[in-house]
Amino acid sequence: MDNAAMLAYLRSVVLMRERIPSFHEYPFNLPAVAALDGLQFHPKVTYIIGENGMGKSTLLEAIATALGFNPEGGTMNFSFSTEETHSKLHAYIRTVRGVRKPRDGFFFRAESYYNVATNIDRLDAEDSFGPPIRNSYGGKSLHQQSHGESFFATFLHRFWGNGLYIMDEPEAALSPLRQMALLRRIHDLVRDDSQFIIATHSPIVMAYPDSIIYKLTSEGLEESSLEETDHYMITKEFVNHREAMLQELFEDDEE
Numbered sequence: 624m625d626n627a628a629m630l631a632y633l634r635s636v637v638l639m640r641e642r643i644p645s646f647h648e649y650p651f652n653l654p655a656v657a658a659l660d661g662l663q664f665h666p667k668v669t670y671i672i673g674e675n676g677m678g679k680s681t682l683l684e685a686i687a688t689a690l691g692f693n694p695e696g697g698t699m700n701f702s703f704s705t706e707e708t709h710s711k712l713h714a715y716i717r718t719v720r721g722v723r724k725p726r727d728g729f730f731f732r733a734e735s736y737y738n739v740a741t742n743i744d745r746l747d748a749e750d751s752f753g754p755p756i757r758n759s760y761g762g763k764s765l766h767q768q769s770h771g772e773s774f775f776a777t778f779l780h781r782f783w784g785n786g787l788y789i790m791d792e793p794e795a796a797l798s799p800l801r802q803m804a805l806l807r808r809i810h811d812l813v814r815d816d817s818q819f820i821i822a823t824h825s826p827i828v829m830a831y832p833d834s835i836i837y838k839l840t841s842e843g844l845e846e847s848s849l850e851e852t853d854h855y856m857i858t859k860e861f862v863n864h865r866e867a868m869l870q871e872l873f874e875d876d877e878e
Contacts, residue, residue: 631666632787632818635719636686642715650685650710653678658843665835666721668809668819672829672852673839679822680791682839684732685712686820687789692730699728725818727786731777733795775801778808784815794825802827826855 638659643651650656655678671679684694691699694713774796782788794802802825809819809831823829829836830849838847849855861868 630723631664631721632723632725633664633686633690633718633820634721635661635663636689637661637717637719639715639717650678650681650712651715653681654841654843655679655682655839656712662837662844663835664818664820665833666818667813668821668831668834670829670831670834670836671820671822671839672824672836672847672854674853677839677841679839680732681710681712683789683791683820683822685710685716686718687730688713689716689718690728690787690789692728692789696730696732698730725785725787727783727817729777729782729786729788731788731790731793733774733792775804778805782808782812782817784812784817786812786817788812788817788819790819790821790823792823793821794823794828799827806831824854826852826858829854 638656638661640660646652646657653676655673659682671683673679688694693699774793778793793805797805805828813819813831813833821828826849829852836847836849836852837844838852
């Protein structure tokens, strides 16, 4: 991946540990941060996975903010803020960029996507000489679509290619079929010189073959194959042995 990494828009990030005041305070006490020196990104797709509380979203938010994205999501042109809840981790991260610059970019956050949609509607309601922003999202207000439809409208219409796309739990409102469609969309955009950094719990979303998976644990960060992830193994075990797993899961209630 070394030679190919030169073509990545974002090659790596480095945690400036010498500047951190204390590793006993949030967010520096999170396992994802405390054990981090640097992180190398795949030129196509990088996954960051792990249980809740490990710091996936915090780390992804810090990377996006260090690059200039709005902490709540959107493009680099989005400057709205509904509430200052993001951590100060971005101030301690140094980004190492590639020789090429992306022509497009988007920070997609499932948990705050409502705020992005609201901001688009607000801007479109103001006087402007340009076309409505919603035209870049399929021509329809994101609030006038279902949660899943609005998510997918963004992936389909607003992700233009030649871009750096950072995504936090994009599967949140997507059915398994839509998650597979998202994989296809990622593939099309990768072929159009795009790079993805994705935090996810979905074994479907994390199945893109030309990628790297980083698993966050209480011990820190390690590389993993899809088949080695808990997400894959538990899902496979449940599908193949559903009755036995349900019996074990509910056995305390039956005693």
